[in-house]
Amino acid sequence: MSEMQLLTWARGTGLDLAISIFVLGVLLRLFEIYSLGRKKDLSEPRTVSGASGMNTVFRRSLPPPGMLKNSPITYIGGYIFHIGLAIIVFLFAPHIKLFQDLVGISWPGLPSQLVDFATVLTIVAMLIVLADRIMKPVKRYLSTFQDWFTWALTFLPVLTGWMAVHHLLLPYTTMLALHILTVELLLVCLPFTKLFHAFTVFGSRWFSGAVNGHKGVAV
Amino acid sequence: MAGLARHGVSRRSFLKFCTTLASAMALPPAAGMAMAEAMAAARRPSVIWLPFQECTGCTESITRSHAPTLESLIFNVISLDYQETLMAAAGHQAEEALHNAIKDNFGKYLLIIDGSIPLGVDGAYSCIAGKSNLDTLKEVAKGAAAIVAMGSCAAYGGIPKANPNPTGAVSVSDIIKDKPIVNIPGCPPIPVVMTGVLAHFLTFGSLPELDKLGRPKAFYGETIHDRCYRRAFYDQGKFAKTFDDEGARNGWCLFELGCKGPVTYNACATTKWNGGTSWPVESGHGCLGCSEPDFWDAGSFYKALSMPASPLKTVAAAAAVGAAAGAAVSFANRSKKGAAKAAHETTTLPDLEK
Numbered sequence: 001m002s003e004m005q006l007l008t009w010a011r012g013t014g015l016d017l018a019i020s021i022f023v024l025g026v027l028l029r030l031f032e033i034y035s036l037g038r039k040k041d042l043s044e045p046r047t048v049s050g051a052s053g054m055n056t057v058f059r060r061s062l063p064p065p066g067m068l069k070n071s072p073i074t075y076i077g078g079y080i081f082h083i084g085l086a087i088i089v090f091l092f093a094p095h096i097k098l099f100q101d102l103v104g105i106s107w108p109g110l111p112s113q114l115v116d117f118a119t120v121l122t123i124v125a126m127l128i129v130l131a132d133r134i135m136k137p138v139k140r141y142l143s144t145f146q147d148w149f150t151w152a153l154t155f156l157p158v159l160t161g162w163m164a165v166h167h168l169l170l171p172y173t174t175m176l177a178l179h180i181l182t183v184e185l186l187l188v189c190l191p192f193t194k195l196f197h198a199f200t201v202f203g204s205r206w207f208s209g210a211v212n213g214h215k216g217v218a219v
Numbered sequence: 220m221a222g223l224a225r226h227g228v229s230r231r232s233f234l235k236f237c238t239t240l241a242s243a244m245a246l247p248p249a250a251g252m253a254m255a256e257a258m259a260a261a262r263r264p265s266v267i268w269l270p271f272q273e274c275t276g277c278t279e280s281i282t283r284s285h286a287p288t289l290e291s292l293i294f295n296v297i298s299l300d301y302q303e304t305l306m307a308a309a310g311h312q313a314e315e316a317l318h319n320a321i322k323d324n325f326g327k328y329l330l331i332i333d334g335s336i337p338l339g340v341d342g343a344y345s346c347i348a349g350k351s352n353l354d355t356l357k358e359v360a361k362g363a364a365a366i367v368a369m370g371s372c373a374a375y376g377g378i379p380k381a382n383p384n385p386t387g388a389v390s391v392s393d394i395i396k397d398k399p400i401v402n403i404p405g406c407p408p409i410p411v412v413m414t415g416v417l418a419h420f421l422t423f424g425s426l427p428e429l430d431k432l433g434r435p436k437a438f439y440g441e442t443i444h445d446r447c448y449r450r451a452f453y454d455q456g457k458f459a460k461t462f463d464d465e466g467a468r469n470g471w472c473l474f475e476l477g478c479k480g481p482v483t484y485n486a487c488a489t490t491k492w493n494g495g496t497s498w499p500v501e502s503g504h505g506c507l508g509c510s511e512p513d514f515w516d517a518g519s520f521y522k523a524l525s526m527p528a529s530p531l532k533t534v535a536a537a538a539a540v541g542a543a544a545g546a547a548v549s550f551a552n553r554s555k556k557g558a559a560k561a562a563h564e565t566t567t568l569p570d571l572e573k
Binding site for chain 1: 431442475482511513516524532534541545
């Protein structure tokens, strides 16, 4: 198989399979999670639970008092790589072209040098967050296989994409194929790992906030 | 030199040609002089050009070489003993010329092939003088010092090999394993690349440095995208969205219109075509990637590289299965909850007093 054939497979059959498994998995998990439901709380609500839910959605993106000082790497590293990932995925022109083809909508992108800068920051932040996880005994103790695995799943597409753009290690065609293949691996695994938080994070925050608000602990 | 002068090639234009070639191949300036001396002094080496399953586009391209008086130069520097399109001889005469060239220069001639070699139906899809291309290639390759696979068909199989490859087309390197082969892909290839490889062979007696796909690195070392004059617009995020919009008129990047420049290794962006007049991207059309293997089967020419190469066929079915499976799991969970609720035994006060 030539490099071009590998790239064409990744852009064709591979992408079709990966997106299919991704869509199947996401729908399955969303139905499963949101249909579970909870027992109806018969007590009279103490506060307006909806507002508390929305409040929690935003508040949980901020560190609780003292925590930023306590674990700066977790918070700052986390911010950088999440925002960096959003910039790379949603504001790089070739990626927008893919979204346009898949869902029919497009938006303006950023100059590639800015995306490149965000990519370098993301890579550095992810490496530091990984080093922190390895070096802090408590974090290391709490880490399971999935934590290391999902880090790699997220890191590889960023790294291969950046290396492709800069023609590092392998010819662009091969590296681009590897980049697309690692993204496909990420898509296949996302619904079935903790990476599914991309879909559930705000829902679960809203639910926690709403339940607490109902009990009178508006947070 | 005297011979060249008789044909109207001045010393100045000949040196200019050699220096251009040397610089095009990133050789040191002295190499230009060395080339001039070698090419002027050498006994004209025999070149046999065999056309197989091809469209003559490669020959057409070569005849439009832009280096000074290239046609006369190339036919004076080398002895082109067999080239069906350009030779005056035909039929038995042509065959005789071929066999004489093989006999007289055995082990020393340069063999140029354009076109792929069909293997289907015992090679019957393309025959010359009653012989299949496969047999001719094997026979003529035996006495060749080196082989040049001209154009994407000879280099990789090209368009004849495109899915579903009805003739069973293959490349030269699929058949010949024991000779040095240089691939000069392109549909057609750039004339100066061909003359550069010839000049290198005449001067140094060897083929230039090749990449993994057997292409001269001097010409195929960088991608179209990296050398494109529109690259700045790519970096700024300025793209033509259609072939006649504001962006297209402003000469913005053609990536979104399907340009395959990022994955295509060739020298079009630097050498250009037709005497440096223009090249595909300059004339407003994206690169097709014609110097890469299987470019014909690498998705639409008009779809960006980051878009799916083929329609997504299974996603809709997967969505339906996902939703159905999700609903089934929901019902299973609900009935489990219902069963647990039904099986729950309430504890009454008398129970506790027992």
